[in-house]
Amino acid sequence: MSKSSPVNRLYFGDNLNVLRERIADESVDLIYLDPPFNSNANYNVLFKAQTGQAQAEAFRDTWEWGESARDAYDDVMRANGDVALIVSGLRKSLGDSAMMAYLAMMAARFIELRRVLKPTGSLYLHCDPTASHYLKVIVDAAFGPTNYRSEISWRRQSAHNDAKQGRRQYGNVRDVIFFYSRGDEWTWNPQYTPYDPEYVEAFYKHVESETGRRYRLSDLTGPGGAAKGNPRYKVFGVERYWRFSKERMNALIAEGRVVQLNPGNVPAQKRYLDEMPGVALQNDWGDIRAAAGRERLGYPTQKPLALLERIIKASSDEGQVVLDPFCGCGTTVEAAQKLKRQWIGIDVTHYAVTLIENRLKGLRVAANSYQVVGRPADFAGACELARRDKHQFQWWAAWYLGSHTYREEKRGADRGIDGNIFYPNGPYGTGRIITSVKGGENVGVAMVRDLRGVIEREEAQMGILVTLTEPTGPMLAECASAGFVTKSAHGRMPRLQILTIADMLDGRLPKLPPIPERAETKAKPRRKKDGDQIELLLPFEGAAIKPAKGDFVDPRFDSRLFQSAE
Numbered sequence: 001m002s003k004s005s006p007v008n009r010l011y012f013g014d015n016l017n018v019l020r021e022r023i024a025d026e027s028v029d030l031i032y033l034d035p036p037f038n039s040n041a042n043y044n045v046l047f048k049a050q051t052g053q054a055q056a057e058a059f060r061d062t063w064e065w066g067e068s069a070r071d072a073y074d075d076v077m078r079a080n081g082d083v084a085l086i087v088s089g090l091r092k093s094l095g096d097s098a099m100m101a102y103l104a105m106m107a108a109r110f111i112e113l114r115r116v117l118k119p120t121g122s123l124y125l126h127c128d129p130t131a132s133h134y135l136k137v138i139v140d141a142a143f144g145p146t147n148y149r150s151e152i153s154w155r156r157q158s159a160h161n162d163a164k165q166g167r168r169q170y171g172n173v174r175d176v177i178f179f180y181s182r183g184d185e186w187t188w189n190p191q192y193t194p195y196d197p198e199y200v201e202a203f204y205k206h207v208e209s210e211t212g213r214r215y216r217l218s219d220l221t222g223p224g225g226a227a228k229g230n231p232r233y234k235v236f237g238v239e240r241y242w243r244f245s246k247e248r249m250n251a252l253i254a255e256g257r258v259v260q261l262n263p264g265n266v267p268a269q270k271r272y273l274d275e276m277p278g279v280a281l282q283n284d285w286g287d288i289r290a291a292a293g294r295e296r297l298g299y300p301t302q303k304p305l306a307l308l309e310r311i312i313k314a315s316s317d318e319g320q321v322v323l324d325p326f327c328g329c330g331t332t333v334e335a336a337q338k339l340k341r342q343w344i345g346i347d348v349t350h351y352a353v354t355l356i357e358n359r360l361k362g363l364r365v366a367a368n369s370y371q372v373v374g375r376p377a378d379f380a381g382a383c384e385l386a387r388r389d390k391h392q393f394q395w396w397a398a399w400y401l402g403s404h405t406y407r408e409e410k411r412g413a414d415r416g417i418d419g420n421i422f423y424p425n426g427p428y429g430t431g432r433i434i435t436s437v438k439g440g441e442n443v444g445v446a447m448v449r450d451l452r453g454v455i456e457r458e459e460a461q462m463g464i465l466v467t468l469t470e471p472t473g474p475m476l477a478e479c480a481s482a483g484f485v486t487k488s489a490h491g492r493m494p495r496l497q498i499l500t501i502a503d504m505l506d507g508r509l510p511k512l513p514p515i516p517e518r519a520e521t522k523a524k525p526r527r528k529k530d531g532d533q534i535e536l537l538l539p540f541e542g543a544a545i546k547p548a549k550g551d552f553v554d555p556r557f558d559s560r561l562f563q564s565a566e
Contacts, residue, residue, distance in 0.1 A: 007342050012353045012374035015325040015346040019112040026118045029320035032332050034126040069101035072108040082141035103134055110142040117182045122315040125178040132176040143180045152177035155286040191314050192278030204273045217268035235267045236260045308335035330356030350395045358555040382501045386439035394418045394437040397466050405553055416454040423513045426489025432460040438467050445474040461485045463496050471498045
């Protein structure tokens with residue numbers, strides 16, 4: 001598979017494979033990564049409807065030492081060098097633990113991230129304090145300790161009362177962000193924060209009566225006098241060595257920027273507050289709070305847009321390429337898009353890819369201005385996804401079929417339901433179609449009987465069994481024996497149908513009632529400042545649907561259609 005320079009591409013897949021197979025050497029200007037690591041327990045991602053929430057484990061970040069970790073460790077050892085020495089030493093200390101699994105898999109990725117970064121590029125590693133000290137020594141080994149630039153402390157909250165939760169420790173209100181460059185020269189655009197109000201009052205105490213502009217007075221004399229080459233002449237009757245030439249001084253006087261408070265006083269220069277950039281940004285960032293309100297999309301690790309905008313502005317220029325290999329809900333992608341950078345995002349969950357697509361739609365980004373790579377587009381691709389990750393295959397198939405809600409990824413938790421499709425059923429209210437996806441090579445009549453039992457238990461109108469392989473004769477006979485929907489506003493509708501992946505990809509869909517189309521983003525002027533939350537139209541009229549616990553709403557459909565799952 002050929003590698004190419006990434007230009008506005010969204011990859012669905014394992015970032016290690018994508019980096020190795022898709023991203024060319026020295027093709028990226030800035031990397032930001034926030035690798036998921038949970039120091040407590042599995043994160044549950046919350047997808048909130050209007051008045052409540054439904055849960056889905058869209059990703060798991062509880063690492064364990066297994067085949068993937070061993071493979072990553074072996075890859076690092078084969079690469080040799082300083083990273084291998086550090087990682088092997090950590091394994092001797094930590095053993096085959098969950099932490100070691102995390103570090104081995106991250107080490108393999110740091111090697112690839114350095115490869116794809118340009119010589120003038122930078123990397124920002126946003127990490128959990130539980131693992132930050134281990135990660136730093138690995139990145140030191142990968143990038144070189146002399147290329148470490150800063151440790152940024154981001155205070156995401158002003159206070160956190162851990163004591164109330166029974167934890168005997170200080171409140172945890174900050175994250176760590178390590179800033180590295182690839183080499184001795186790197187893209188750098190200084191950033192500034194506003195002056196403290198007390199500083200302004202103390203130093204910019206003068207106010208122009210004509211304009212209302214605040215200013216302070218600055219010394220115009222030339223330090224060192226003639227020895228430093230400063231010219232000597234008179235200004236407003238006062239002769240001194242000055243820091244400016246006579247021509248430059250006269251220009252400042254003409255602009256009204258030189259004042260003499262009293263006759264005989266040494267003239268001074270006006271420096272206006274509104275022309276000052278502010279305070280140079282330090283490594284303690286307390287002015288940006290965690291994502292909240294309209295910006296909040298439901299990911300527990302979601303970072304605020306302002307945080308990513310600051311990083312991207314500081315360490316890249318317009319037109320340069322920004323990479324986020326753990327792009328999650330797409331904050332980095334949105335920030336890069338808004339700031340006119342090219343971007344590449346990678347995520348292992350299909351839901352995240354769909355969410356980012358919808359987020360871009362909310363920015364009025366044309367679908368043909370970026371690529372989605374890795375989503376199955378043919379039967380061979382579907383088979384490969386089913387082999388690689390059966391749960392992501394189930395999510396993809398339910399998504400492709402147009403399910404409004406999905407079941408959570410937790411193994412064994414779906415109770416035979418992989419997705420739900422809702423439709424208006426006239427006088428009978430809202431109809432429900434349950435989808436069940438089977439990605440294995442072996443199928444049988446028991447699967448149809450199981451789905452029939454599910455729709456009877458759930459009192460749903462219809463069921464669709466999606467299979468990777470062709471159904472058997474007994475399976476088709478079992479579907480036929482289920483009969484038709486008894487209360488249908490759309491004529492004779494089979495209760496049970498089988499849809500193969502091949503037929504689905506070819507557009508040969510089962511017989512269905514009119515299904516609401518996906519809600520498109522509604523373009524309208526905002527009354528408030530831009531936020532991140534996507535606004536959608538209702539798919540169809542009627543009472544809100546109450547999804548079961550464990551369901552969450554596809555981001556293409558309006559959450560206002562759904563009530564809270566209790």
